[in-house]
Amino acid sequence: MTFQVIPAIDLRGGRVVRLKQGDYAQQTTYGADPREQAARYAAAGAQWLHLVDLDGARSGNLDNLAVIEAIAGGGMQIQAGGGVRAEDDLRRLYDAGVCRVVLGSVAIREPERVAGWLAEYGSERLTIALDTRRLDGRWTLPSAGWTETESRTLDELAPWYAARGARHLLCTDIERDGMLAGFNLDLYRHLAETVPQLAVQASGGVRSLEDIRAAREAGARGVILGRALLEGRFTIEEALGAPLVAQAGRAGTVCPQDHEK
Numbered sequence: 001m002t003f004q005v006i007p008a009i010d011l012r013g014g015r016v017v018r019l020k021q022g023d024y025a026q027q028t029t030y031g032a033d034p035r036e037q038a039a040r041y042a043a044a045g046a047q048w049l050h051l052v053d054l055d056g057a058r059s060g061n062l063d064n065l066a067v068i069e070a071i072a073g074g075g076m077q078i079q080a081g082g083g084v085r086a087e088d089d090l091r092r093l094y095d096a097g098v099c100r101v102v103l104g105s106v107a108i109r110e111p112e113r114v115a116g117w118l119a120e121y122g123s124e125r126l127t128i129a130l131d132t133r134r135l136d137g138r139w140t141l142p143s144a145g146w147t148e149t150e151s152r153t154l155d156e157l158a159p160w161y162a163a164r165g166a167r168h169l170l171c172t173d174i175e176r177d178g179m180l181a182g183f184n185l186d187l188y189r190h191l192a193e194t195v196p197q198l199a200v201q202a203s204g205g206v207r208s209l210e211d212i213r214a215a216r217e218a219g220a221r222g223v224i225l226g227r228a229l230l231e232g233r234f235t236i237e238e239a240l241g242a243p244l245v246a247q248a249g250r251a252g253t254v255c256p257q258d259h260e261k
Helices: 034-046 054-059 065-072 087-095 106-110 111-119 154-163 185-194 207-215 236-240
Strands: 005-014 014-021 024-031 048-053 077-081 100-103 127-129 131-135 138-143 148-152 167-173 200-202 222-227
Touching: 005 034, 005 054, 005 065, 005 167, 005 200, 005 236, 014 034, 034 065, 034 131, 034 236, 048 054, 048 065, 065 077, 065 087, 077 127, 077 207, 087 100, 087 111, 087 222, 087 236, 106 111, 106 138, 106 148, 106 154, 111 127, 111 154, 138 154, 154 167, 185 200, 207 222, 207 236
Parallel strands: 005 048, 005 222, 048 077, 077 100, 100 127, 127 167, 167 200, 200 222
Antiparallel strands: 005 014, 014 024, 131 138, 138 148
């Protein structure tokens, strides 16, 4: 499978923002309109875009659906999540043009339900997001925009989903998110060893092109790039063309134009 470089846009109140370690009180707001930012990534050659509805992640509603739909019409394949709690939310995002829906809180709290969606919609239409925080020697799984702690752990749920046909796993080390401290490579090596059948997307802390290369070497199948791009530490063109990332982001699932379910 081709290694994918995926730029990200986090949405809050319809604007481009970034949080530090998932803390809604530590927000940086960027001046770019999200539609214009997405268009710049598309013009540079990015084939995938990761969209996060931060309002929805906390409220359980698709608060930024109109913005997501507008961006989805721009030519890139969209992976989007935040606020997905019910099957109707899946349908609304698919109808808006989203290719892969990211399931976070519901994937942690209601895995049996999500397993049913995997069987119905297919593994290429869903990304399981198991964002994690290391506590007392365990990879815990906070939910609801990382504001609530759940009892299940990463090491329990990642293999469980792999056994039920999941293909795409997004995993963020929350302590590194927005901190420009580099990826937690030990985390991705661990996942590559324990669930090699999952295409893991590394997220949280990227600061340089070398971090992208290191994530690939650690076993990740893709990287999510947020703050580093927004703050100009490198360009999306440089990331897409980084050595050892041949044709990154230029291959992968072609999203069906219409959802038939």
